[in-house]
Amino acid sequence: MPLSKYQGICYRIFGKRAAKSSQIEYIKRAIERAYMEVRPEAYISYAWMNGIIGGVAGIAFIFIYLFLLPGMGIVLPTKLLIIVIPSPILIGAIAYLVTMMIPESKANSRKKDIDNKLPYALNFLAAMASAGVTPALAFKSLAEQPIYGEVQKEAAWIYRDMSIFNIDIVTALRNAANRTPSIKFQEFIQGAITTVTSGGDLKKYFFAKSEEYMRENRRNQKEFLETLGVLAESYVTVVVAAPLFLIVMVSVMSMVSSGGGGGSSSLLIMYMLTFIMLPLAHLGFAVVISSMSPEV
Numbered sequence: 001m002p003l004s005k006y007q008g009i010c011y012r013i014f015g016k017r018a019a020k021s022s023q024i025e026y027i028k029r030a031i032e033r034a035y036m037e038v039r040p041e042a043y044i045s046y047a048w049m050n051g052i053i054g055g056v057a058g059i060a061f062i063f064i065y066l067f068l069l070p071g072m073g074i075v076l077p078t079k080l081l082i083i084v085i086p087s088p089i090l091i092g093a094i095a096y097l098v099t100m101m102i103p104e105s106k107a108n109s110r111k112k113d114i115d116n117k118l119p120y121a122l123n124f125l126a127a128m129a130s131a132g133v134t135p136a137l138a139f140k141s142l143a144e145q146p147i148y149g150e151v152q153k154e155a156a157w158i159y160r161d162m163s164i165f166n167i168d169i170v171t172a173l174r175n176a177a178n179r180t181p182s183i184k185f186q187e188f189i190q191g192a193i194t195t196v197t198s199g200g201d202l203k204k205y206f207f208a209k210s211e212e213y214m215r216e217n218r219r220n221q222k223e224f225l226e227t228l229g230v231l232a233e234s235y236v237t238v239v240v241a242a243p244l245f246l247i248v249m250v251s252v253m254s255m256v257s258s259g260g261g262g263g264s265s266s267l268l269i270m271y272m273l274t275f276i277m278l279p280l281a282h283l284g285f286a287v288v289i290s291s292m293s294p295e296v
Contacts, residue, residue, distance in 0.1 A: 054095030058088030126206035
């Protein structure tokens with residue numbers, strides 16, 4: 001996959017230095033696991049440039065705060081200088097770290113998809129093996145089935161190694177086991193290597209692993225439903241009942257302390273509860289449930 005113009009500029013500026021970076025092995029491994037077609041040194045150059053641009057944005061933020069806003073008659077609290085002054089370092093570091101974390105995040109997403117689709121992909125491989133198809137052609141057929149998601153990409157890599165690079169099937173499977181982000185797929189590949197080298201029956205092995213992973217999927221679904229029930233009770237308590245109780249309590253306190261300056265503070269609490277705490281609570285529950293939910 002060709003680099004974008006921005007990434008190309010980053011690579012031309014930092015490419016030689018990035019190739020000597022201590023992060024080169026880590027990012028190479030993360031890129032392979034994430035199935036990203038980009039050179040490690042090009043990606044590190046891209047991360048460095050993002051960090052520098054983030055630092056420049058922080059310097060611009062300081063300039064706006066200290067010179068531009070006062071020139072427009074807008075005076076902000078001096079306490080904010082605690083956040084404003086280190087903003088170039090903070091923004092630059094965040095931009096760099098987020099960029100470096102993207103491959104690992106994509107790899108984790110691939111891992112989840114592989115684990116979910118693997119039982120069904122193994123059924124397909126078992127059907128191919130029962131028809132007398134060779135392992136190479138079985139993986140080729142699997143690589144042509146996009147319904148199996150990231151498992152299809154793993155199969156495409158295995159077939160690519162065998163067909164284009166003329167690598168034997170055992171070595172191709174070992175390469176796949178080393179680069180996959182999924183422990184399940186790695187275990188399956190290692191078992192397939194043992195079966196092939198020992199002259200075992202691949203059809204029986206594929207069916208056995210498919211049944212094993214199917215049972216595990218059903219168990220995960222059951223555990224998720226039980227956890228979802230607990231989360232539903234927590235949601236009602238934290239996001240529905242507790243805010244209503246706080247609103248009533250703050251309203252009563254506001255009426256009791258009316259005339260003593262407590263009304264403004266109570267109003268501030270109500271605003272924070274309505275526009276900050278409640279949205280964050282809803283978002284938190286949504287993220288937790290989304291990250292936990294297994295794909296059917």
